[in-house]
Structure formats: structure tokens, C-alpha cells
Amino acid sequence: MDESGTPLGVAFGELAAKHPDDPAVTHDDVTVSFAELERSANQWARVLAAHGAGQDSLVSIALPNSIAFYAAALGAWKLGAVPQPVSYRLPPGELAALIEVADPAVVVGLEAPDGRPWLPADFAPDASVSAAPLPPAVPPSWKAPTSGGSTGRPKVIVAGGRGVYEEVTSRAPSLRIEPDGVFLCTGPLYHNAPFMFSLMALMLHNHVVVMGRFDAERSLALAEEHRVTWFYAVPTMMSRILKLSEERRLAYDLSSVRTVFHLAAPCPPAVKRAWIDWLGPARIMELYAGTESQSSTIISGDEWLAHPGSVGRVVSGEMVARDAEGGDLPPGEVGEIWMRPPSGVTTYHYLGATANARDGWESLGDMGHFDADGYLYLADRRGDMILVGGSNVYPAEVEAALIEHPRVVSAAVIGLPDDDYGNVVHAIIETDGDVSDDELRAHLEPRLVRYKIPRTFERTDRPLRDDAGKVRRSALRAARLPR
Numbered sequence: 001m002d003e004s005g006t007p008l009g010v011a012f013g014e015l016a017a018k019h020p021d022d023p024a025v026t027h028d029d030v031t032v033s034f035a036e037l038e039r040s041a042n043q044w045a046r047v048l049a050a051h052g053a054g055q056d057s058l059v060s061i062a063l064p065n066s067i068a069f070y071a072a073a074l075g076a077w078k079l080g081a082v083p084q085p086v087s088y089r090l091p092p093g094e095l096a097a098l099i100e101v102a103d104p105a106v107v108v109g110l111e112a113p114d115g116r117p118w119l120p121a122d123f124a125p126d127a128s129v130s131a132a133p134l135p136p137a138v139p140p141s142w143k144a145p146t147s148g149g150s151t152g153r154p155k156v157i158v159a160g161g162r163g164v165y166e167e168v169t170s171r172a173p174s175l176r177i178e179p180d181g182v183f184l185c186t187g188p189l190y191h192n193a194p195f196m197f198s199l200m201a202l203m204l205h206n207h208v209v210v211m212g213r214f215d216a217e218r219s220l221a222l223a224e225e226h227r228v229t230w231f232y233a234v235p236t237m238m239s240r241i242l243k244l245s246e247e248r249r250l251a252y253d254l255s256s257v258r259t260v261f262h263l264a265a266p267c268p269p270a271v272k273r274a275w276i277d278w279l280g281p282a283r284i285m286e287l288y289a290g291t292e293s294q295s296s297t298i299i300s301g302d303e304w305l306a307h308p309g310s311v312g313r314v315v316s317g318e319m320v321a322r323d324a325e326g327g328d329l330p331p332g333e334v335g336e337i338w339m340r341p342p343s344g345v346t347t348y349h350y351l352g353a354t355a356n357a358r359d360g361w362e363s364l365g366d367m368g369h370f371d372a373d374g375y376l377y378l379a380d381r382r383g384d385m386i387l388v389g390g391s392n393v394y395p396a397e398v399e400a401a402l403i404e405h406p407r408v409v410s411a412a413v414i415g416l417p418d419d420d421y422g423n424v425v426h427a428i429i430e431t432d433g434d435v436s437d438d439e440l441r442a443h444l445e446p447r448l449v450r451y452k453i454p455r456t457f458e459r460t461d462r463p464l465r466d467d468a469g470k471v472r473r474s475a476l477r478a479a480r481l482p483r
Contacts, residue, residue: 005164007138008203009045009078013038015205023207025067026226032067034205037074040067043125044075045134051117053105055080056140058156060102062088062095062109062190063121065210069189072108073199077163080137081105084144084156085190088121098146098154101352139163143199144351145192145291155353157192157291160346169203174298174315176259176285177201181229185210186219186237188466192291193263197232206230216240220252227256234469235267236410239403242274243432254279263287265469266378268400269309276301286311288376290364292355293347295319295339297376310375317341319376321369326358331372334379334392338363367394384473386415386423393425393452395473401447402427407435412464413454414477427454428476430464 006014016024016038024034032040053059059076061083063069073083084102086095088109096113107118142163147155161167175197177183183201185208187194198208209226211219214237223231241249260275260283267286276284281301288311289296297319299312320328321335329335338361341347356363367379379385379394386393395413402411410430415423427440437457444453465471 005138005162005166007077007080007136008142008163008165008168009041009074009134010136011165011203012041012074012077013133015203019205022205024202025070026207026209027065027067028212030067037067037071039131040071040125041074041078042131042134043129044071045078046129047119047123047125048072048075048081048106048108049079051106051119053079053081055137057081057105058084058102058144060084060086060099060104060107062086062090062107064088065185065189065212067210068124070199070202070208070210073195077139077142078134078137080139080163082139082141082144082158082163084146085195086146087188087190094154098156101154102144102156142168143192143196145190145195147291147353156351157348158351159293160348165203169200172200172204175200175261175287177204177206177230178258179204179206181206181258182226182256183208183230184219184223184226184228184232186214186232187234187264187469191264191470194232197261201230214240216244217248220244220249220254223254223257224252228254229256229258231257231260233260233262234264235262235271236265236465236469238262238267238275239271240409242271243406243409249278257283259283259285261285261287263289265465265471266311266396266400268403270400270404272304273308276305281305288312288378289316290339291348292362292364294341294362299375303375307371307373307375310371310377312376313374314376317345317347319370320361329369331370334367334369336363336382337366337368337376337378381473384414386413386425388415388421388423388425388451391451398425398427398444398448398452398454401444402429402440404447405435405440405443407431407433408440410464412471412473412476414473414480416456416477416480418455424455425452426456426458426480428458428460428464430460430462 016034020035021033023031024037059081061072076083092113109121112118141159144156144158183206185194185198189195202208284301286299295317297312298315319339323335340361365382384395398413399411402408412428416426418424
């Protein structure tokens with residue numbers, strides 16, 4: 001095996017030695033320097049080792065966004081172990097299922113139900129623990145997140161890249177993560193993208209400003225206060241920021257922001273266009289990829305204006321749209337999106353799952369089409385598509401139209417059984433004021449053909465999407481089916 005490259009733990013130590021007093025991570029009103037984070041990471045490494053972690057083992061980190069999260073992840077790297085971020089909200093049953101799949105040496109933040117070593121959420125290494133550097137160790141993988149949108153049995157996605165600086169930071173230029181910047185992390189670190197991007201930024205001497213929980217106006221205040229250069233977002237966050245009054249939204253100085261980078265879910269065209277109008281197309285970037293990273297697309301705001309609704313052209317690996325029989329589809333025809341990585345590259349492997357594979361290609365279940373210029377347009381997840389009287393309805397399209405209404409904060413669209421049509425469209429909406437069903441239908445009529453307009457509407461005061469912008473339509477549908 002090729003052992004070239006600088007181990008991540010060693011690389012961070014070198015960074016801390018070069019920039020000891022520079023801010024590394026800010027959470028709430030607390031900031032730690034690179035030297036302070038290096039010392040904490042070395043202490044965490046020794047504590048994790050005392051609890052059984054070591055070379056090649058997994059360390060499950062179930063902490064809320066915090067400085068401790070980064071110290072624990074760096075500590076795992078320093079042992080040659082693999083950080084495995086999981087939600088700190090996992091109930092005991094889900095945690096037990098995850099542990100059965102991942103088999104971590106240590107669980108940080110939640111009590112392990114099977115008696116294995118664990119550390120409580122408020123744990124901090126004792127001052128007596130040595131903060132001296134550790135011997136170099138290369139993790140076999142630099143991360144192992146769980147699937148963000150799966151249901152049922154959990155699966156762990158172990159990244160194919162080793163825990164060396166050169167491999168981890170190699171994608172940074174295409175993501176516009178530049179050295180010496182200020183990175184605003186608005187999403188939960190137990191999701192792949194905030195975890196991955198913010199740690200890449202940290203390794204490139206960025207000051208990482210991490211929010212405990214997303215708040216629209218607070219994100220703008222932090223961007224102004226810390227002179228943020230790279231702003232992570234998902235469409236739900238973008239929509240909520242736009243829902244602020246123009247007076248409040250424009251009161252904040254975002255001139256330092258060079259890149260607003262969004263992903264994780266389809267972005268309603270109206271939301272995307274509003275951000276482009278606000279900050280200019282050159283600063284808006286979008287990525288489409290799975291945590292598995294077999295292939296990816298990227299699109300700039302300028303490209304999006306020429307190809308509205310697209311998620312970009314392929315920049316890594318390969319993608320094709322295929323019909324149910326596996327035949328390649330011509331431009332403009334919607335099919336299942338199949339991916340494969342560059343030749344000779346392994347981007348991940350699963351624990352607890354098997355890839356949906358065919359002849360060297362893999363599918364994550366997304367539907368879409370390419371245009372004649374090679375730009376990809378997503379339709380929706382295959383499993384979420386609603387068949388209404390023989391016509392396909394893609395929930396994301398209906399949700400995007402609903403969110404354009406000024407009173408709709410978020411929406412989730414599902415299909416419910418119907419004796420006549422097979423299925424009918426049902427919308428679950430979160431609003432910030434009263435809006436009648438008739439008003440919603442009047443809003444949708446000029447935007448959607450008749451069979452796509454929801455037959456029924458349901459209000460909820462509970463968030464429909466998680467902090468990473470994900471919605472589990474299958475769970476919402478199951479909860480509303482007759483028992």
C-alpha cells in the first residue's frame with residue numbers, strides 16, 4: 001500500500017506550530033487557537049486510547065456542534081482511528097443498531113447500550129493528561145459518516161481516502177475552500193457535508209465558526225462579525241434567510257463572503273434566483289453528490305442563469321441517465337441517475353449495506369435528465385415519485401412551488417392512496433401565518449399542471465426537514481397510511 005502523504009494528526013500539529021495563536025474554532029462566544037486545539041486533540045487521543053481506540057478502529061462521535069467535536073475527531077486521527085459522526089439525538093434503539101453495524105471502539109457523547117466504553121457529552125480531558133505530540137499514525141479512512149437520508153437499518157459510509165493531508169485537501173480548490181479563510185459552518189457536524197467541509201477548511205488554516213443550531217439572522221450576524229469568506233448552506237436555510245424582512249436581511253455586511261456553497265437537497269429556483277440577485281452569481285455555488293462520492297457535479301451562479309434549474313456538469317467520475325431496462329437515455333428524457341468513480345479509484349465502502357450496482361455503475365435512487373450541453377437536472381428520488389393516474393409527480397417540484405408563497409416556510413409532498421387515481425398528492429406545510437387551502441391552490445395554479453396540485457393540505461408546527469435540510473418523505477407517508 002502507498003504510505004506517502006502526511007498523516008492528518010501530524011499535519012494539524014505542524015499547522016498549530018506555524019500559527020499557534022490564530023483562531024481555529026469559534027462556537028458561541030468561545031474561540032480556541034490552533035495551539036489550544038492541538039493540545040486538546042492530543043489529550044483526547046490519549047483518553048480515547050485509554051478507552052480502547054487505536055490504529056484502524058472507529059470512534060463514534062455523538063456530540064452537538066462544539067469545539068469538543070473537533071478535538072475528538074482530531075484526537076481519533078492522531079491515533080490512526082476513524083471518526084464516525086452520528087447524531088447526538090439518537091434514541092437507545094437506533095444507537096444500538098448503529099453500534100452493531102459500526103462496531104466502534106469508543107462512543108463519545110451517548111452511553112453505549114452494549115457495555116462498550118463511552119464518554120459522556122460533557123466530558124473534557126483532565127488537565128493532568130499529557131498534551132505532548134503522539135507518534136505518527138495514518139487512519140485507513142478519514143471519515144465514516146452514516147447515511148443522511150436512509151430509513152430502517154443504519155449504514156455507515158467509510159470514505160475511501162486515507163487520513164493524510166494531501167488526499168483530504170485535494171478537492172478543496174474545486175470547492176472554493178481557500179487557505180487562510182473564515183468558514184461558517186451552519187449545519188450539524190453529524191452530517192457528512194458540514195463535517196467534511198469544515199475539517200478540510202480547518203486543515204487549510206481556516207478559522208471555523210460553527211453554529212450550535214441554525215438561526216437565519218444569527219448566521220448573517222456571524223458572517224459580518226467574523227468576516228466570513230465561505231458560507232455553508234442548504235436550501236431550507238437559504239429560504240429562511242430570505243423570509244427575513246428585507247430591512248433586517250440587508251442590514252448585515254456580507255461583502256467578505258466570496259462563496260455561498262449549497263447542497264444536500266434540490267434548491268427551489270425562486271430561492272436560488274433570489275440569492276443570485278442579492279449577492280451576485282459569481283458567489284453562489286452548488287454541488288450534487290452522495291456521501292459515497294462516486295461522482296459529482298458543480299454549478300456556478302453564472303452557469304445556473306444560462307441553465308436554470310440545473311445542478312451542473314460532472315466534475316468527478318461519470319454519470320448517465322438510464323431507463324428501467326438499463327439503456328442510456330438521450331438528452332431531455334428523465335431516468336435513473338447512475339454513477340461510477342474515476343478509473344481505479346475507490347471512493348467508499350459500506351458497513352451494513354450493499355450498493356445498488358449494475359455493471360460497475362451505482363445508483364443512489366435519484367431521477368433526472370441531462371441537457372444537450374451535459375448539464376444535469378434532478379427530478380427527485382425514485383422512491384419518492386408519485387404516480388397519479390399514470391402521470392409522474394416529483395415532490396421536489398411541488399415543494400419548490402409551495403415555498404414561493406410568502407407564508408410557507410417549508411413543505412413536504414407525499415402520495416396517498418386513492419381508489420380512482422392510484423395516488424393523490426398531499427402537502428404537509430409549515431407556515432408563519434394563516435393561509436387557506438384555496439389561497440394555496442390559487443398560488444399553485446399558474447405554476448403547476450392540474451394533476452400536480454395537491455388534493456389535500458395539512459398544517460404542522462413541527463420542522464419538516466432536519467438541520468441539514470433533509471426530509472424523510474417515506475416516514476411521513478407511512479405515518480399517514482391506514483393501519
